[in-house]
Amino acid sequence: MTVTQVTRRTGEPPSSVLAVSTDGLTKRFGDRTVVDGVDLAIPRGSVCGFVGPNGAGKTTTIRMLLGLIRPTAGGGSILGGRLTDPASYLQKVGALIESPAFYPQLSGRDNLKALTRLGRIPAATIDPALERTGMTARAADKYRSYSLGMKQRLGIAAALLPSPELLILDEPTNGLDPGGIVEMRGLIRSFANDGITVLVSSHLISEIEQVCDHVVMIRGGRLVHQGPVAELAARQRPDIVIAPEHAADLGPLTRILEVAGLSVAASPAEGTAEGTAVVTASGATAADLNRLAARSGITLRQITERTHSLEELFFQLTGTDAAMSPGQEMGAIK
């Protein structure tokens, strides 16, 4: 499948409804292009997953959005402010960038106090932020005594201090145990319920899939795809797994389907159970397949639609190793 870009197309939401909009955002370090002409269009109020393998350019893009790194080329708008003038929008933005970074000798509360003073944010925002992230009981303890999960939650609390309209979370589940990941997912959903636009980056697509309604896919510094998750899923033709009643019919059934112009992978092909065949992304319906089999006197004992995971779609869109097993993190691709 060809790489798609959906930005700047007809029917795209106007910039007033976009929380983040960039135009040809590019960053080069010497001869190395880390982010290459990325056009982002992230709607306000969405929970947007920003996915790509390690080294894809996610963190560099996020740092450019936060004014930490100066773009080599391109520009954009965030919450109506110009990307080249971070002071015009950062007071409405909360961010957790990579691993949380605080002063180890200060308590969690004092770390937040330093940030509220710097940003001229009312100190009264500290307690609600601590409470929301479940850090109230440990707020007086020194940051260095926190577990990784607590550090991550304090990072989220810091991001919440300015009562943000846009929350940028860079790999928020890094280093968390399964319980912590579920907790983080719940937190992200709760932000969306409050109407906060959330941009959450991860190299774990399965994580993004469970919490996001919009997705931006990036690879090698280039935008691969962006749009609503539902739209992406709807564009995909599901595979159909079929199994004849008698295993001996599998060969003839496969040939019948191929003659009909369908792409078929019979077991023991990857992803198929013994005695089954998978008709891949053909556009044929279950009824079509059932009819073809019945005409040849073959009875089917199973006809099941199999939708693609976001992870599989990513590999289809990038034309990379589609054989990678579902659930394997993209970070494994080097």
Next chain:
Amino acid sequence: MIGAAYLSEWVKLKRRTLLLSTFLGLAAAASLFVVLIFSNAPAHGNGGLPSLQQLARPNGLVFGLTRATFLLGVVAFGTAAAQTASEYSLGTLRQLLVRQPRRVTLLAGKMLAVVTFMMAATAFAAIVAFLVANAMAQSRGVSTSAWFTGTGFGDLLNALGNIELAVIGYTILGLVIGQFLRSAVAAVIVGFAWLLVIEQFILTRIVPSAAPWLPGISLSTIAGGGNSDFGITYSHGLLVAVVYIVVAIVAASITFARRDVTA
């Protein structure tokens, strides 16, 4: 804006470990010099250490503290360098810049806060050193009546002002070197090597006449109210030090404003 950055920095500066180590460390260093000077002072002048007679003069109270200035400066330099460099090594700079994207404002607030902190620590060290000087004067039978005259107080304020100026210089240079090198250890090594070794090497091996133009010697000239060893006047030392500090602040501001934050 700068006020917000200043107040934010103080949340970090007033943490107990830093506060105690800096204030008590400087007080101990200054007191040590006072004790050494009083305990080793000969009855009459012999050209080296001040004599008991000299210590009884109106400016006798400030002898120890003036001689401790270099040590105070070295501590100020190291502490200040750590304050800027650690923002990079801890990764906290990115948090700060999200909350205050105007970088020069952030840097200015931080510099003001650290300079104020070091000035307060120096003032505290001076008070402790003066108390110790009084106690040592009693033990060595030095009359302190001249210290508490108008001339004595004038000398005291003058010396304290000069020492504070020198400490401000050391602090700003420390902040700037820490900002450039982004590593507290590297900044302290480079700073100490310059002040303790390189300047001496330049003077003894390369250009002996360079003394009036070196930053460390200029700062010690300010602290001492002039430098009789190299024949440098106070005003010359002050001018050279101010030029170094202004250039350092401008260079640090430009690089800080333009540098990508990848830490």
